[in-house]
Amino acid sequence: MSDSKENKGKNELYEERVSQAKTVRKIVVWTLFILLIVGVIVGLTGYNYIKSAVGPMDSDNPEHVEITIPIGSTASQIGTILEEEGLIRNGTVFRYYVRYKNESGFQAGDYLLTTGMNFDELINELKEGSIMEDAELIFTIPEGRWLVDMIDIIAENTEHSSEDILAVIEDEEYLLQLIDRYDMLTDVILDDEIKQPLEGYLFPARYDFMEENPEIEVIIESMLNRTQNIINKHAELVNNSEYSVHELLTLASIIEREAQTSEDRYMISGVLYNRLERNMRLQVDPTVAYAIGEHLYITTFADLEYDSPYNTYLYEGIPIGPIAGPGEDSFIAALQPDDVEYLFFYARVSGEVLYSNTYEEHENIAEQYRQEWRDAQEENSGE
Structure with a gap:
């Protein structure tokens, strides 16, 4: 009996070890299989990344x-x-x-x-060493200009008239073609209440052309390419934003019109975000000037009542569209506002921006420095 029990015990121990060995082999096989799959995934990911990295940035709309x-x-x-x-x-x-x-x-x-x-x-x-040829045409579009002012600059430097340039920019068939080609453009630019469909989308910068008088479309698309490249460059921030590209460009255009320094751009952006989060009207003067179509030194009470979807004194939220051509720094500021507590800001003639937390503080600042703008208006009207 004792030998039988001993043999039985040995058999059970042997079977247990065999079972454990099978389990270990399965674990090893599955581990190797998983490592192989991971290796393939990593390899394919790396290959695709390298393939993308060595390829062109934008083969469809090269700039x-x-x-x-x-x-x-x-x-x-x-x-x-x-x-x-x-x-x-x-x-x-x-x-x-x-x-x-x-x-x-x-x-x-x-x-x-x-x-x-x-x-x-x-x-x-x-x-x-294919050194750059001397450009036949060079002109610069400053940041913060209205599209109609950009058109005048282009007309002054080319043989195209302002009327002809504007006709191309406002041509709906051409705009539809651009919407199909540029990710940043959507049907929102065709809204009847939008003053200029491409306002805010033509990037302010220096432009060099090898032709003395390039086609209007070539000029426009060179400027659109610059903006699209800026948006692509900051794609991660754009995709994580709560606002659309159109809204971001609109905020950026307001920031561009209000600020003269990089520091103020980010602080003003923070103020605008604070007001939006509290459902406060933005109440920024450059939107009123754009709505009226005049470069105003002083915004009167009558101006504030001008009925337009651009007028941020009358309507809440982000205006219907951009009010100028923002530079890259203003666009980044619209994406990454400073974390500030301020709800108001006042821009002086000198470019200094004063910030405040309450309407009373803001009004006191405005009253203190309003005469500067009156003097500037009189000086400008006398020239």
Whole structure:
């Protein structure tokens, strides 16, 4: 009996060990399988990232970008320049790509490149030293200008009349084509109450053209490309925003018209957000001036009653559309407002902006400095 029990015990122990071994083998097999799957996923993700990184930034709507490569620049420094100028996605990947391809012989100088170039095309341009040609047409659009003022600047520098440029910009068939081509443009710009469909979408900057008198569409689309690239550059912030691109550009245009310094742009943005969160009317004077269509030094009580969806004294929320062409800093400020407690601000003639928490404080500030604007208006009218 004792031998039988002993044998039975040995058999059970053997079967238990066999079972444990099978379990271990299954765990090992599944672990290896999972690691293999993870490795494949990581490999495919890395491959797709590298493939995207070495490809063009925007092959559909390529934009010309001027860059300067200083003498003695390394591949790492060139990669940083290209990334900062929006020509590539990642400067570090560029550096490793150059090392992998064993490329060298980059030439210092000024270049006119495009966002439609991939790594190989950029490398060839920089190696061959295809220095930028002298532009036939150069003009600059300052930040914060109304679209009608932008049109006048373009007309002054080209053979196109302001009327012809405006006719193209307001052509609905052309606008529909642009909406199909640009992610930032939607049917909202076709609203009948919008004064200028592309207001706020034409980026203020210096423009260089190789032709002396490029087509109106070429000029417009060069300016649209700049704005689209800025939006793409900050896509993560845009996607996480509670506001649409149209609303963000509208806020940015208000900020641009009110602030002269970068610090004030972010603080004013914080004030605007505070008022929006409290369902307060924004009550900013530049929206009234835009609604009326006059550059006002002083906003009168009669002006404040001007009925327009742009008038933020009459209507709550963000206005129906942008009121000027904002620069990149104002657009970022609209995306990342400072965390402030202020609900009011007052811009002086000097550009200084004074902030306050209560309406009484704001009114006292306005009363103290209002005469500055009266004097500025008289001085301007006398010129």
